[in-house]
Amino acid sequence: MSDTSDRLLAETTSERRALCQVAPGLTFMKIESTLQDGRTRYVRALTVDFASFTGKIRATEGETVMDREKTSAMAELMASQGLKPLAAVNGGFFDIASTFSPGALGGLTVVDGKVLNSASNGESALALGNHGTNLWIDKVWSQSKITFTPPGGNPSRPDHVLDGLNREPGRIQGCGGGFGPAGVNDRNANAKNLIDPRMPQVGIHCLDSEETILFTEEFGALPFLAGTVRAVLIGVDRTVKRVSDTTDGMVAAPGEHVVVATGSHAEWLKADAVIGSTMSLPAAAVQRGASAETPVHFPGADDATVNGGPRLVKNGSVGPFDFSGSTTPQYAYLAPRNARTAAGITAGRELVLVVVDKKSGPKDAAHGLTMAQLAEAMKNLGAADAINLDGGGSSTMWVKGAVVNHPSDGVGEERRVGNAIVITAK
Incomplete structure (x- = not known):
């Protein structure tokens, strides 16, 4: 067990888990851990078992690429398109400060087999295509x-x-x-x-x-x-x-x-x-791999990717996260505790989607997780590979018509984001 895992567990005095089936092959789990300081850490997780799940995993940018929309609204939009949304989480990073295109994604984005945003070459991405057979996390180039x-x-x-x-x-x-x-x-x-x-x-x-x-x-x-x-x-x-x-x-x-x-x-x-x-x-x-050595194709209408980073878990090992002495903007985001969204792939090829709340949820809510703690949490949930997605005020999980976490973009407010991962019944 790593030092990070030791510290993560040492904070916890008790843990409660509640599991329910959203649909065959799709489960939703609440994890609420009481910490030594009396606060509660709120974690929500969705697991897709492709052996029994008959629906689809989709990426969506809402009605247009340039605009932002709530994760819940993106899920509900699919209902108006004749689909049956079951669950959703917010997706990758987007340029929230741009006045030209405030919803534009910051990396490789593929929706329904079509590339809609180019890669920030060398970034990590999550591929969701073809009912789990094209499921991977890797660095991408375009x-x-x-x-x-x-x-x-x-x-x-x-x-x-x-x-x-x-x-x-x-x-x-x-x-x-x-x-x-x-x-x-x-x-x-x-x-x-x-x-x-x-x-x-x-x-x-x-x-x-x-x-x-x-x-x-x-x-x-x-x-x-x-x-x-x-x-x-x-x-x-x-x-x-x-x-x-x-x-x-x-x-x-x-x-x-x-x-x-x-x-x-x-x-x-x-x-x-x-x-x-x-x-x-x-x-x-589009290529994937540390040196862009593997060509990637998106042949099917179900193929999708979302951008993210950093890579949290690779082949069962938690990546090194050394933030000592760093004051640069990206470390200011990565190092402290924050609300988080992450995606993982288990050794059995299941997809795990996780949201962690920050302090702006219930009064007793803990201050989220550091990036290192998030990586360890994903490993503890069975992820052999995992990636960090957009977090902070963007972190949102929606299940069957309701937001099931406590978004931190203002008290009780759900942030409008650039894209979302939506799980549908067909």
């Missing part, structure tokens, strides 16, 4: 390029690297690379704020005044973006239909795209993407 061919001619220039997908140009949540070369993180602006400028960081963002971003129909209408900008609307037939020096009013209808470039990239787009030009956009290449 890359994509576009080319514009003039009417009746050859491409005027080589392929152009896309920096991101469905997010604010110039603002990189988590500071990871975007659609750059596999295994390379080229987003090192504000490097002085990073622990390791080559890797993505939780809780901060980087700036880049020269980017090219692709927007899909799922984003919604683009807001105004200041500075040197070029925006082009790409029709269903992949030809340029409209060009503009502003993003205001640009929106991609079903099957369409909008490309936005800033800084020197805007000059490239102005020169190459003229009315009638044809855009070539190969599918985004």
Whole structure:
């Protein structure tokens, strides 16, 4: 038993567990631990046993990528789409401070088999596809390029690297690379704020005044973006239909795209993407592994991923979490006790989703868990692999029509978040 586990158990004087079946193969558990100081730690857990569960695990960003919505509302939206939501938890990190796209996710997001957000290269992600057969946690990388061919001619220039997908140009949540070369993180602006400028960081963002971003129909209408900008609307037939020096009013209808470039990239787009030009956009290449060594495909409509980090448990071992002497923003989030959301995969390939409350729940509630304690808690719940998801005020669990934890984004308030993991009956 690790020192962290010893400390976690040493805080506890008694523990009460209550288990109920939400549906065949889906169980909900309440864990309430009385601590030595008299407070109570509130933990809620969902377990999906794919051997008997006949429903589906879905990721959703709500009605549009750019907006935020409550976890409960995202679950209930699926009911209006003819599905039967059973349970849900909040998902990955999103750019809460962006005024351009406050719901945009900070890493790889796949919904219904479609990549909607690029990876912060080197980040961790949770894959949920194909009824548990495509269930994994790993570092992920993504890359994509576009080319514009003039009417009746050859491409005027080589392929152009896309920096991101469905997010604010110039603002990189988590500071990871975007659609750059596999295994390379080229987003090192504000490097002085990073622990390791080559890797993505939780809780901060980087700036880049020269980017090219692709927007899909799922984003919604683009807001105004200041500075040197070029925006082009790409029709269903992949030809340029409209060009503009502003993003205001640009929106991609079903099957369409909008490309936005800033800084020197805007000059490239102005020169190459003229009315009638044809855009070539190969599918985004996604890799997983420490060195982006394994290609990843999302062939089915059920495939989904959510971003997260850090990795909590890997092959049954709790990762090292050394925060001594650190004052950087991401450590300020990782080190202290906080409300937490996490996902784990057991050795038997079950999915475990966990939410831990913070002090703004009941008056006797404990102050959440540190990241190291969360990792140990996930291991104690049977996770052989586990990942931290967005926590703090975002941490929410919803089961069959009701929020079952105590969200900490204000007293009793549920935060509007970027995405959610929703378990449905079909």
